[in-house]
Amino acid sequence: METVRHNKYRSPEASAFYAAGLALLGIVVVTFIISLFWTPYSPEATDAASKLLAPCLEHPFGTDNFGRDVLSRVMSASKYTIYISAAGVAIALILGTLAGIPAGYFGGYTDKGIMLLGNSIMCFPGILLALVAVAVFGASVTNVIWALGLVFAPTFARVCRVGTMEIKELDYITHARVMGVKPYRIMAMHIFPNLVPQLLPATVIGLANMTLFESGMSYLGLGVQPPDASFGKMLSDSQAYIRVAPWLVVFPALMLVFYILGLYFISEGLRVNLAKGGKR
Amino acid sequence: MDLQGKAGYFVGKLIELLVTLLLVSLLVFAAFSIIPGDTARVMLGPEASEAQVDLLRTQLGLDRPLAVRYFSWLFGILTFNPGTSYAYNMNVGELIAQRLPVTVGMSAIAMVMVILISYPLAVLSARKPGRLGDQVCSVIGHVLFAIPPYVASLLLILLASSVFSLVTVGNYVTPSDDFIGYIGCLLLPSFAIALPKIAMSFKFLRSSIIEQRASDYVRTSKSHGLSDLKILVRHVLPNSNVSSITIISIILSDILGGSLIVEQVFNLPGLGRLLLSAISRRDFPLLSGIVFYLAFITVLLYFLSDILAAITDPRIRLK
Amino acid sequence: MTRHIHIVKVHHLTLSFPTRKNPNPKPVLDDVDFGIRDGEILGLIGNSGCGKTMTSLAIAGLLPENAEITSGSIKFAGKDLLAMSPKERRSMLGKDIGMIFQEPSTALDPLMVIGKQLEEVLTAHKENLQSKEERRKAIIDMLKLVGFPNAEEIMTRYPHQLSGGQRQRVLIAGAALLKPRLLICDEPTSSLDTVTTISILELLKELCHKLHITILFISHDLSVVRGFCDRVMVMRDGKIVDRDTASEILTNPRNAFTAELLTNARLDTRILGLEPVKVDYEKEPVLTAKDITAGYGRTLFEGIKNKKAKDSGTNMVLKGVSLDVYPNEILGLIGGSGSGKTTLIRSLLGLLPHSGTVSIRSDRIGVIFQDPVSCLNPAHTIKWHMLEALNASSRAKEIKGSGTWQERKAGVLKRIIEVLDICGLEEKHLMRHPNELSGGQRQRVAIAMCLIQDPSLIIADEPFSSLDASSSAELLKLVTDINREQHTAFLLITHNIHIVRQIAPRVIVMSDGVICEEGITSDVLNDPKSEAASALLAAERQIHGSFS
């Protein structure tokens, strides 16, 4: 008698989340991909003669106070948003995994030490730490990525640590230890693959949160630097024109919210599946 | 309550708190010791002579070894006397104390809003999960979650000023002058910070209540003939509160961070603006003071939430 | 009130879970029709998902909101329950109908002391016991009745401060507090060990007689109804397939499905024709453990505390345990829950800091665990598992041999398939993931992983307890086969005394962290010297009595 169990459980609720999330995210990602090859105008090209034009045929999203095409800038801003969040999450993920799994696996002083460091980092309100880091090392895309990566690493470390502590109690890990598999191999080959289902929603939500932070920093002028476009900077620049040129606020804000919301929906879908699949 | 049995737990947490604070102080100090730029030169401006700059450097103690500076800084900051701001030429503690009402007030009001709004909504939503009202709440929650607080602030300002023609920005009144006015001018910015957190807290509370309602002891209580309301008030809510304590402390810390940005939009004289000006002026004592005390508040919040959780949950003991 | 012969009469009850997509699904309860006689203990037996819990919930009025009763009626003492308002039905709960559930560990609010939770039963039904003193007295009386001599103290305890059996008693006290006419017990003993199970069953029987409470007893295990239930009903797929007196059902099942359930309830090893091998006790033991003392550290100052505890001999789960395992033998290890079996194994495997010495003749010992779900890594294929086991062993090089990469690979694969074959698995299983295998197959993979390392000893920790009867019987055969053909010694931890009796020539009985009895199996089991061994045997006999 052979029973076949499917661990790839899909609930209809999750599917709805996926659909909504992918649609929203798709808008931003497609914009990003197109921007790699083509933008209607150069996003940095100023044109004093056509300042603050309302949306029209030549400029579907209007122009800003430099006469730059907002559509082109929104397209190019999506590039930084995606690039920074992806690179930052990658750093956070690597650091978090490298710290969290050993902490959870070895426990004791290793755990205490690593978690103490992680907790100390988490004791700073996130944006504060990122701001200070950028203030110390200077505002640039690279520094923003590293700062955000550092700020978010403890979150991933926690996920890994808790997951590892659960998994290491399972029989197959004990079995591997009894068989004499080396600890690093247990962590890398036995534990890590089983953390993926938990890391996946954390990663997606990390992308969204990191985008929130990045846009906040850019809004304060400590993120992406002009003339490069980023949603946060575009929004802070357009604040002064919110009454006379609302399109300067609307389009970047919409794209930003689409991206974050899309990611939230996807992570929600993953989470629902994980919860329902876990119950089996 | 068996608090004596938890004495060990409390002591353990206290030690953890102290060690964390020490590490936090080291991080803060280390960060600011590597800031590029010569503080003395910045303070005196470009026209000052090299001799003047040297003199000031000595006066500020910037020529002492790093370890000496760390310990004297640590001592000062722990005795709430973190030194004199380079830029403002005032006691840092005093400067921070002046700004604290804005940041703390805003965070407190935002927190009250989060609880007042998310709690009843979560309870109502969780009564009939999956119904229209619940789904509408959840979708709105997700959207609110995705709007950065400063964007929400912009929209709120626009809404308040153009639709309701109400003055919303920059009329900060100190609490000692006019307490009602003080609360009043912080309401809108607090609301902007609170919005995503309301969504977060709603989502968490809702799922926690749903989870608790499905638990075995609720079934037991039902079999004992208790009414739904009684089960909710006496069993479901206390249990979901225990699991919410940690989330609430995380939300509080997020709110504290969020207020730093939102006060820029509303032009409020809070810690965020002090922080940014300290950053641009290389004001080391001020910067480190702000960062340390903000972290200090957060550490304390986490500590208190641990203690609170330990008091409300009889299961927690020293592991 | 008039007395009815049937206190509950369930009349052609049909129940289903309609959804928007599927408005007419297969009913969960299909035309269920039975009565519960006043004062009897009625057993309702069936596999999980057969509808026995839904039946009980329907009587209690606690059905999930999406459940729909399409036809039928339920009468309680002559009153139609389904015609009542929700409020009326609720007022009956606790007062007329009491209920207890399977998981005593989660069935009590962790934040509330026992006294308060019990008091809620009284305050929920306002007509009873107005004053605080009256209520307190009623609770103390009931707690004493369910076997708490220290009732006052228990009232101030939190659930987590009680053991599983104690919690189940508290729940019974809560359900019986208002002396309901009917007590529904939904698998109340499934998560308890045998000794505790017996005591709970005795308590329920006592309540039935003393307070004249009718009991509907739900279980998946046919064995517990022996000597407890008056009548038994067997359910399958939402239908009642068999009903009879308890003794009739146990001795003379008329229905094929009942008979199958009965087989599952016992594991008759005699039918397998197992024959233990001869063991030479003069040989050097494969494993010698001397004076093992171990416990679980609790603080940052783990080391210091451990040392102190060792000196005083308290706080330790294991207190000076010594044992030898001889080559080619199957050594049985039995003991109640909390006797220190698992801690002993972990110490022997070197997974737990302990004092005393463990010497193993070969370099590796294999291990098989109880849970077939977590014994394999869900992320990897069976082939990966086997390779991992092979690479970890000192024999990896030897098996791989020399030669080209392909040759070595082929050699390894050949060896893996060989071992799998021994364990009753086939080549097609190689690329499967654990979730594509049944529980028995997974345990086989776990054994194969041990075997490929060629160990002289395999420690098996209750490897059969989570499997159905046929799977465990086959597995048992596999273990004896390996023991005979590969000359591997086994240290077999189990609570099933029959198995020990059948295949283990020597047995160790543990209790409270010490070995309380040790010797040739037949001697120990026929004439137990220690109190612990006697208690274990007595409880086992009460449940499985007729088979031994």
Added chain:
Amino acid sequence: MKNLIKSIVIASAVALTLSGFAGCSKKTGTANNNAVVGITQEPGIFDPHTVVAAGDEEIIFNVYEGLYKYDSKGDLNPCLATDVAISDDASVYTFTIREGVKFHDGSDLDAADVVYSLKRAAGLLENQDGTALVQELDPIKDVKAVDGKVEVTLESGNTELLSYFTTGIIPEGYDNCQAAPVGTGPFKFESYNPGQSVILVKNENYWQKGLPYLDKVTFKVCADMDAGLTELAAGSIDIFPYLTTDRANQLDKSKYNILSNGSNMVQIFALNNSVEPLNNLKVRQAINYAVSRKDVISVTMDGAGVELTTAMSPAMGSYYDKSLDGTFAQDVEKAKALLAEAGYENGFNITCTVPSSYLIHVNTAVELASELKAVGINMEIKQVDWATWLDKVYTNRQYETTVIALTSSYAPYDVLDRYQSASSGNFINYKNDKVDELMAKIPTIADTKEKTELYHQVLKLLTDDACSVYLQDPTTITAVSTRLEGYNVYPMYVQDMSQVKVTGN
């Protein structure tokens, strides 16, 4: 029940929010004899002799007065002195001190106070090390009181020094100006709340009878121009200087008068003359031709600025050389040709380090980058904070290009001083022996006409060398509430509140 709870929740939320608006709509500063001025720079130094930042000067202009004082037309008038006599070789200045002036602490002004103040500014007090606090007063050798007059002796003749006697006079022996400023100005210092406001109150004993009109002036710190603008729109600020036109245009014209005036500042696209390839004259000329000053002004100031081609603002009157106007009109082809001549036909990469706190400079850099791209120069913008900018760019000169505004001064010598090769202010590393020679000669000349001629020569040399790109003299646009009148815009970084009075509501 459910609906009841819901409506209560909503009602209480609405009530909370509304009460908040009610609290917010209470306006401060109206219906009284006070005024609120918005400032964007945090004030920090209130000592008239150590003050460096323009933002500080802005406030204490109302608290301290010097022997001479500028008016809103840029003319230098006697203030605490009634008269000055300058010796022929311009090495001795003798001031007659005004009678009947009282300090804020109630004491009378006399020659001893002036001597103390000037000595302190020039670093000549006994407890000082000789370094002048006011660097421009360093040439002073001695100050003494003679017959109630004050005689100032210089190390050598200097005809350019009178404009520096605007430095504040404080009571004799007083050394607590930072914490408690005491001067003779129309307003007394009341309090300073860092990051929030500086409050000044009326000086009842001001020597100019009838002035000032206001009882209280609050200088309120706004995070930036946009924050100030929102406050202005909200009515919590009466006066807000340094707006851009497009922002000013958003204001309600019935509530605010928009005043504009040249700021006498020189916004410069500074090129570091000592780094490759900017050490090449042709490259610098090419950059000058590549830039459209009109577009820069259009983008950054919405047209409110005066195009500059040389190191001085036209506001300097006759010292400004009109003949240089239009030297570098935008000519992309010529720029390309010049680059090709210099060997950079394919352009090159440079960075522009700008202080992030100044939106106008950042915006200028953005516009410049776009324009330079048209001639093949890729300019990367690197924003740094003010401190780093001072350190890296200004002091250590480790940069390629930057955008900054050189602050206003009425003294032409002061404006051109930084182009001497040895000057500490020569952050563009400009070096021309002829300029050095001319600049050394000017202080010794008494004749205005001759002096003017020499200044013109310097300006010509600077333009010929294309030492940097001079962009604009940005117009100061100030919004003043219609309830106030008498506010004069200065072509300097000061706010004169003495003439302001409340007329309406």
